[in-house]
Amino acid sequence: METMTNPCIAIRRLTHRLPSGGRLLTILDGIDLEIARGESVAILGPSGSGKSTLLAMMAGLDRPTQGEILLDGEPIHTLSEDCLAMLRRRKVGFVFQNFQLLTNQTARENILLPLELAGATDAGRRADELLDQVGLADRGHHYPVQLSGGEQQRVALARAFAPKPSILLADEPTGNLDGATGERILALLADLRQREGTTVVMVTHDVSVADLSDRAVHLRDGRIERDQIRSSSPRLSAVPDPERAAG
């Protein structure tokens, strides 16, 4: 297998099994994957193919049964809960299908949270800047329940990019949004990625969404079925008009 020099994420022989109904169910079966710094990767596959589990493993949200995961060369599968939390604090941003905003905190406070955890000295300024970038400068004091789905996902994007993570993991970020809003979110994601130089790994089952990435990894039954590398990804690296991106 051809190996990258200094990959941002390196996954080797990753296997994950879960007990189910008295037997072990194999979710991931010997995955080998390397993702370069700044690369945008879409993970595709039907339901139950192991996409979300693979994403969770990359963030240290779950522990593999076998194999290893290295982030920036650092093995994370052996880290304690505390170290994993610190790692996520420093390096990993998340965007979820169902937004996962803290409902008891305002949009601005949601963005502030990872900045404060990281000990950022200019947390307030950075949060305001990000709110502006996602087109919600005047909605910072609103609670998630007062925002539309698209607006919530824009806040989630701002929160994910706030501490300038080297890796952004997105799980079906447009899954709960209508087509137009989904497109605007993806454009915004591409824009932020461009500005921050972030490595993006995005789980989706939508091929058109995957087309926006540098690379598409197809999973089936816990294995990599196909790994497509596009030499020049047309859109995720493109810079869309921010005005147009505001959903």
Add this chain to the structure above:
Amino acid sequence: MTPGVFLQHLRREARGSRGRLAFFIGCLTAGVASVVAVAGFSEGLDSGIRSEAKTLLAADLTVRGRRPIPADVEAEIDRITGAERTAVREMLTVVAAESSGASEAEASEPTQAPGRSLLVELKSVDGYYPFYGELELEPAVGLAELLDEQSAIVAPEVLTRLQLEVGSQVRIGGQSFTIAGVVEREPDRITGAMSLGPRVLVSAAGLERADLEQYGSRVNYRMLVRLPAEREVEIEGIVEAIGALLDEDGRHRVESFTDAQPSLRRGLRRVGSYLALAALLSLLIGGLGVAQTVRAWLAGRMDAIAVLKCLGYRPREILWLYLGQTALLGVVGSLFGVGLGVALQSVVARMLAGALPVEHLEMWQPWAWSRGLLLGVGVALLASLPPLIAAMKVPPIRVLRRDADPLPPSRWALAGAAAALLASVVGLAAWQADSLWIGALFTGGLVLVAIVLGLAAWALARLASRPRERSRLWLRQGLAALDRPGASTVAGIVALGLGVLALLAMFLVEQGLSGELERDLPRDAPTAFLIDIQRDQWPGVEALLRDQNADQIDSVPMVMARIAAIDGRQAGELREEIENRSEGPRPGGDRRQAWTLRREQRLTYLDELPEDNAVISGELWSRPEVAEVSVEEEFATELGVTLGSVISLDIQGVVMDLTVTSLRRVDWSSFGINFFLVVEPGVLEAAPQTRVAAARMPEGREQQVQDALAASFPNVTMIRTREVLQRVAKMLTQLALGVRLLGGLTVLAGLAILAGAVSAGSIRRGAEVALLKTLGMTRRQVMASFATEYALIGLVSGVIGTVGGAVLAYFVLTRGMEVTWEQPIGWLVASVVATVALAVVSGLAASVAALRKRPIETLRSVTG
């Protein structure tokens, strides 16, 4: 994370759970309020009863004896800064009416006409008397104003018997005194003992003038002492120090107000134990409420916790975040609790002013408040510890997969938390109950019951999980819900069961205790004693009493005797031996024994024992070959006699040998006529004797009876005891009322908390209701299914909690308080039924909002 950021997060995290946090605060408020109110009330009751007990003694402590109080005892008292003392001397003497205008020479001879002289109890006092209670005089002026060297104050009976009035002259010890007023009530008059005559008060100088205190005269010397308030806590030490001085002297006794009347003392001790128990259990219930609320609150925050972990929160930061919240809420709830407790105290004190001895209840009790505050915060933190530790283990992958299993908890963390929890519960319980042993026992009992409840809950869940396809849909759903993933069946049953245990125990103990206090009330006790009735006068006296509508009339013969020998050893010899003993193992007991051997004994002879007497060993009148005597148990110990001992009694010069064939226990709180020594019939009939009678007179009729007796039987003296009876009855009633009131309040607060705890667990079932309704279940079916589930939880908790509560109440009542246990079957059944009802009603009440909502509203908010 910097402290500033932490505080920011703490503040933000508190949002959005207002309802639940309000309930959390409510539980703690109720728990702490009952602790503070109980502490305040017990303080109030205690000080109220203390002040009544001091009234009965007219002092904090007294030293009394047949000889003047030793100078070193007086010096010891004088060494206590701020202590005051006053001397009281009492003796039996005869006063005689003096016809007005009689010359000094004529008056020097007591009037000999029948009915014009009277045996009285003379008492010399000074202006300090009494230190506590009220000396009611007529005219209502100060003692010092009425009493001087020339004057006397007399009981109304003296005026009636001697046909005198205020301003008349009486002769006391050959000297003429002017009757300056009437004494209606003395605080320390009769504390259960029988008097020999009505009261006459003179001043110390007056007593000197009467010159009655001569060699050989039988004077009772009493020194009354009032301690400064801040030294009152040291009273036992002071009594001990004085006792040590008296040991060498052997002729005096020291007594403090804490040795008050026996039924009161017993009552006080029991109420004290009850209050400690009530405070402990109400805190436990508050803790259960808090634990359930925190559990439910954190269950609602699981997704947020997973997100926080995704964003880089470390598990221990999660713990600190929520522990900080809990501590903050604990402080707020406890502060509210302190406020509510104080308010309750003041409202109830005002409502029951006069009925409870809480008129002087101190509202400023910073100690009780800080105790409530500390206990509240402590309980909140402790109760939250188990769910908080579970919260640390919320898997971050929950953001992607909501059904993700919790992370395996660290064994060390679990063991450490369990140890900390147990040690803290023992500590808190020991602090509240003022005994490490009780604290440990209490915790052990709780753990045991919690294990039984947990096992029962587990068994119920397993049973419920068995398929019952033929049963009705709602029943099947209800049963299945007990075993659904994430169901808090075990936690719910343990919390509810422990709550029922605490509430029922409190209720049963309160019932038993207040019943016992009410039984102790001297309802049928005589209100007057009649002494010096000649044998042939009794039918006439009895008829007179009946004419005056007196009831509960009782009369027994009374023979006076001295102990001549015990088991062949002469009393003088025994006394000398005791008195010469320089350092006995039980000097106090020896002193009493010597005094018993010296004093005159009153005996009676009876065929059957009165109801308030119970033979505890031997058999009454069982040996025809000897003359038998039955001895009261404590008196037997004092004399050093047992079954088979022979007591030789000197009855007016005739010595009689009596064999002890039974020992008796006497309920002195009945106030009936009782004797230490009861002789079998047929032995003393021929001895010189009088009769003593007791009767209960209609209220306010005493004076008429007194007048009628003075007219027909002038030698008979009537001693009124209504005053003392009423005072004892008032105190017992107050204690019982106080217990009922506190019991009622804590049980009500407990019920509210338990209802809330059940609701806390069920309020998050909106999604389930919505889903069931979407699938076509009617609201009635959903309610029936929930009711089945809650009824089963209530039944298991109710049965186990009830059994546990009854066992706890049984031990507290019979072992701790020595109160008779009465089978409370009816209450036990009611407890189980009430628990089922409570679980069903509060569980359904919490689901009402979800049942009313259209399913789509709930489903949208869950998924969106």
